Amino acid sequence: MSYPTTTAGHREILFNAFDMNCVVHQSPGLWRHPEDRARDYNTIGYWTHIARTLEEGLFDGLFIADVLGPYDVFGANPEAALRSGAQIPLQDPFLLISAMAAVTDNLGFGITAGTAYEHPYPFSRRLGTLDHLTGGRVGWNVVTGYLPSAAQNMGQEDQMEHDQRYDHADEYMDVVYKLLEGSWEDDAVLADKQSGIFTDPAKVHRIEHQGEYFKTPGIGVVEPSPQRMPVVYQAGASTRGRAFAGKHAEAVFINPPTKELAKASVQRIRQSVADAGRDPYDVRIFAMQTIVTGPDNDAAQAKYDDLTRYVDAEGGLVLMSGWMGIDLSQFDLDQPIGEVESNAIQSTVETFQKASGREDEVWTVRQLAEWVGVGGFGPVIIGDGPSAAQQLIEWQEETDIDGFNLAYHITPGTFEDIVKYVVPELQKLGRYKTEYTPGTLRNKLFGAGDHLPESHHGAQFQLRRSR
Template identity: 90%
Template sequence: MTYPTTEAGKREILFNAFDMNCVVHQSPGLWRHPDDRAREYNTIGYWTEVAQILERGLFDGLFIADVLGPYDVFGSNPDAALRSGAQIPLQDPFLLVSAMAAVTKNLGFGITAGTAYEHPYPFSRRLGTLDHLTGGRVGWNVVTGYLPSAAQNMGQDDQMEHDRRYDHADEYLEVVYKLLEGSWEDDAVVADKASGVFTDPEKVHRIEHHGEFFKTPGIGVVEPSPQRTPVIYQAGASTRGRAFAGKHAEAMFINPPTKELAKASVAKIRQSVADAGRDPYSVRIFAMQTIVTGPDNDAAQAKYDDLTQYIDAEGGLVLMSGWMGIDLSQFDLDQPIGDVKSNAIQSTVETFQKASGREDEVWTVRQLAEWVGVGGFGPVIIGDGPSAAQQLIEWQEETDVDGFNLAYHITPGTFEDVVEHVVPELQRLGRYKTEYAPGTLRNKLFGAGDHLPEDHHGAQFQLRRKG
């Protein structure tokens, strides 16, 4: 298996839209922009329109992030998150997908869901159901959780220790694989009206799972869906997270703000996949990116300058505090970072300074917040269609990523701009598809069929397939 190529024989760039079922995802404050419609996040019409825009632009998928619990590291309470709308209020991402699938034919859906707080038995049913209803266009972004507030609201003092969370997640996925891959044979459903038999009970099997964390002895309740197991996404960057990804992931999300960091991260991921006995290119790697574009470079820069008027510094610090696990409310906004006694903060700022080309400047806490105000932790491209396309190509060629998770600054305007200005230019350069591949999300991404490949860890739980 290798990376996908276009009809021109060049390496194809893949696109996911990066969104969340909330008002403020990655760009705090920009919900106030007159062109932004994020406030409509709690309406079906907003999401169906977004899905149709993305499909018009031949996006591979809509990647929907999620957390369970508020960002309350900043100030040790959720007040600032509530004031800024930083990923709260927040709704369930799963309930969006059926509506979007009904108005599209090819767009995939990568849905984030954690392994910490829901038993895999009912969760596998939800996965199988959505895979049926979308015709096999579902992916599952597996997360183990990182917000203490989620654990506390689920009756726990705190989350499991980091590596222990991955041990728990390994077994969680094993139960899901057994239920979706190893319980029902392909031809278990006979739907024989003459005999009155709908499902042959001899072809439905108990999974008899008795592990450290879960005991699930019985049968799965969903008949085989187009993919059986949806495409597995993952975003763990730690050593243990990469080992988990090497074993399970088919697509990875990374968010380094520089090419150098992205290249190193991609190389480590591909090595982890190889260490698990798999083709290192059997995982599609998407780097986070935000694009501010327009009909020409001046218009793109003017658009960016306009966006910066709406940045919410406090909202940016709320998100940064949650991501880093450090309460940034204890520092004055105009305090130089060099005065802040935190290696985590200083290393983060050094990364941002390098990404911005402003390595010689003395940054303040306020500048740190403003840097994440447009596009969050990831890099930002500013330029017209040809400029943005060329920068994306350079990112791919220099880092070995397969594509990009495109975060929005305003919605759905960011995605409309990319479809209008960037996609045609990438197509002209032979680096972007001109039509969708057939079949399920897995087949569209890899061109190798609908089910888990033989070298994937989950394949060992498959029943023998017909033929």
């Protein structure tokens, strides 16, 4: 399988919007900006407006992050997270999808859900239901979890050990594949009013799963949906995480702040896919990116400068502490990073220094937090439409990514600006679609039909179907 191309024959850039069902996702403090509407995250109108905006801009999908539990590594409690709104309060991402699907025809939805705390039997039903209701526009971002607070609130002392979480997730995936791919035959539903038979029992099969973590003997309860198995997203960057991606993922999310790190990450991921016996381009790789744009470069820079006035340094450290597993509250905000005795922190700062071009500057803990304040962990592009478009093209050409997970600084303004200023410039350059590919999310991303390809691990559980 190859990468998608536009009608002009150039490699196509794919766009996901990156969001979360909360007030503060990646940019702590910017909810206070007068143009930001993140406070409306708990209303239907907020999400349907975003969905319409993204479809107007021909975005491939809306990628919705999620965690289960508060960020309480910073200060060993959730108080700072609550004060700053750093990914709390937080609502269920699944309940947003039907409303957004109802006001769009093509936009895909990548929903984050973990494998640690919900049994795959009811979860598979929710996946199949949404695939029906969206006409096959759903993807599942598979996560194993990283916040100890989630494990503790689910009655456990702590999370499973890192690699064990992936072993558990491997079996979880197999149960879901069996329920959605291997229980109901394509023509099991007859809906025959003359005979009175709705479903032919002979064409619905028990999965008889007996494993280390799950025992699921019976039949699935969802009739075959357009994709059967929704598109599988994944974001693990560790060696074990990449092996999981090579086996299962169809789209992978990465967040390196530099092109050099992104290129290396892409190479490792594609090699993991090849090691699993698949074509390296059987996955679409999306890099995190934040774009601050406007009618000209000066306006874009002025917008960025204005955004920095609202950055919440403590909120940034709350997120960084959660992502890194290190309590940054123990350090003074103006303490030079070089005095912080943690190799993890220093390696992270070295990465940011390379990304920002400030390699000779002595960074403080406060500066690290403020750097994260606009755009989170990923890189930031500042410029007008032509400048931003050219930088995106350079990222793709130099790293071999397929597209971008575009984080917001203010919402929905970030996405509205990208649709207004950046998308038309990419289209002029022949690097962005001018219309949607028909069909399901999987067909839009790969152009090879609605179902898992035969080379995918999950395909072994498929019942025979006509293609």
